Amino acid sequence: xxxxxxxxxxxxxxxxxxxxxxxxxxxxxxxxxxxxxxxxxxxxxxxxxxxxxxxxxxxxxxxxxxxxxxxxxxxxxxxxxxxxxxxxxxxxxxxxxxxxxxxxxxxxxxxxxxxxxxxxxxxxxxxxxxxxxxxxxxxxxxxxxxxxxxxxxxxxxxxxxxxxxxxxxxxxxxxxxxxxxxxxxxxxxxxxxxxxxxxxxxxxxxxxxxxxxxxxxxxxxxxxxxxxxxxxxxxxxxxxxxxxxxxxxxxxxxxxxxxxxxxxxxxxxxxxxxxxxxxxxxxxxxxxxxxxxxxxxxxxxxxxxxxxxxxxxxxx
Numbered sequence: 001x002x003x004x005x006x007x008x009x010x011x012x013x014x015x016x017x018x019x020x021x022x023x024x025x026x027x028x029x030x031x032x033x034x035x036x037x038x039x040x041x042x043x044x045x046x047x048x049x050x051x052x053x054x055x056x057x058x059x060x061x062x063x064x065x066x067x068x069x070x071x072x073x074x075x076x077x078x079x080x081x082x083x084x085x086x087x088x089x090x091x092x093x094x095x096x097x098x099x100x101x102x103x104x105x106x107x108x109x110x111x112x113x114x115x116x117x118x119x120x121x122x123x124x125x126x127x128x129x130x131x132x133x134x135x136x137x138x139x140x141x142x143x144x145x146x147x148x149x150x151x152x153x154x155x156x157x158x159x160x161x162x163x164x165x166x167x168x169x170x171x172x173x174x175x176x177x178x179x180x181x182x183x184x185x186x187x188x189x190x191x192x193x194x195x196x197x198x199x200x201x202x203x204x205x206x207x208x209x210x211x212x213x214x215x216x217x218x219x220x221x222x223x224x225x226x227x228x229x230x231x232x233x234x235x236x237x238x239x240x241x242x243x244x245x246x247x248x249x250x251x252x253x254x255x256x257x258x259x260x261x262x263x264x265x266x267x268x269x270x271x272x273x274x275x276x277x278x279x280x281x282x283x284x285x286x287x288x289x290x291x292x293x294x295x296x297x298x299x300x301x302x303x304x305x306x307x308x309x310x311x312x313x314x315x316x
Contacts, residue, residue, distance in 0.1 A: 016184065023187035023224060030219030036096045037069055038088070041117050048117045049096035051088040054081025057150075057315040058123035059306060061088045061295075062114065064132030064156075066230050068095030070216045071131075074209075075299035080306060083316075087123055089114050091137065093229025095220060104174070104232025107240050111141035115148050127309050129153035129302075131295050132266055133233070136241060142255075143247045151309035152255040152279075155295050155302055156266050159275045161242045166235055173231035183224040190222055203293050205262050212296060248278040254312035255282040256305040260290025260298075283308070 038051030051069045059080055061072040069088045080086045092110055093099035101109060114137070118126055128149050130138030135157025142152045165171075172178035195218045199208040220226065259272040268286065276282040285305060287298055295302050310316045 016181070019184040019188040022189070023184045026187055026219065027223045030217060030223065034070070034217030034220055037073060040096065041120055043113055043117045043120060046092070046100050046113060047096070047098040048092075048113060049090040050117060050121065051077070052085065052121060053077060053088075054084055054086050056084040057310055058118070058126035059084045059086050059310075060114070060118050060123065060126045060128045061086060062128070062130035062134035062137050063088075063091060063094075064130075064134045065234060066094070066221045066226075067091075067131075067134070068217070068220050070095075070220075072295060074212055074215045074296055076295045076302055079299055079303045083307075084127075084310075085123070087118055087121055087126065089117065091134065093233070094226055099225065099229045104229070104236045106236060107136045107140040107244070108144055110137045111144060115141055115145050119148065124148065125150045127151040127153060127306060127313065127315070129155065129306055130157065131155035132292065133158055133237065135159065136237060136244075139248070139251075140240075140244060142251045142253060143244060146250070146252065149253055150315060151253050151306075151313040152251065153302070153306050153309050154255070154257045154272070154275070155305075156259050156263055156292050157257065157271060157275065158237065158241065158266050159245070159248075159271045161238060161245060162270065166238075170231040170234045173227050174235040178231075179224065179228040183227050186227065187222050187224050195222070202265065202291075203297065204264065204291050205289065206291050206293070206297050209297060245278070248275070249280065251279045251282075254309045255279050256309045257282060257284045258287065258294055258298075258302050258305045259284065260287045260292065260294055262289045263292045265292040 036049050041048045063071045068090050072088045077086045077088055090097035092105040128138045128141050135154040142149050257272045259268045272284055276284045
């Protein structure tokens, strides 16, 4: 029995070493194929990746869970850059922005560092637009940094405390043990067909548009550090939203909300239809039969919401 146990341990160790080696190789290949699109800012000793394009009033775009700047630069940012100076950030721990909280960066911490980075770029009172988890960060920005925002645009935002538990993968990935043992195997061996299926599930009932995966770089998401940072943030989000929600009534800037009626990831009725009752003067546009990714598949409609916020804020 002892001999069998030793053999099993050797095989497990060999498998982990192989996974670690292959994960490192995959990550290096991904980063070579999908390098930073913009510049790396030093924000109080923390690296923040920012893409800047266009001229005009400042608009900050904040991506959602498991995302990076490329989610916003695929469709939405180029449209906006015709009329605005657009600043697209990688959130901490994702893309090419540095993680700085071992327990997972809170939405308030993320709002603080992104607002500081925006100010460093000369955007003192931008319109702030965030999708999904990025909408939570945008809400935290509007609540905690009201002097540094002109308008708020929320795209399928996670805004109201929910009752469903965190999924099994992120529950495991958020732990140190999961990061050390499980994530190397995911990064090393996740097949392309599974990634494509996962992308389509996020877009459902639509599918990821042609060219999106090639632009977005799913391999950036499946890097070990990115999955771990994302999972920790997801694990903490419910508590953070529960604490932030009572302060939504303090938001005084023009607020536009865009949400698909077929969104099963962040439900319209649970989140945005309740949220408009809590932010004074908020306006909601419901996109018929649209899923969770309007910033990609309904970019003109999202851009129109940003135009309305800019007009209400006196920027157009």
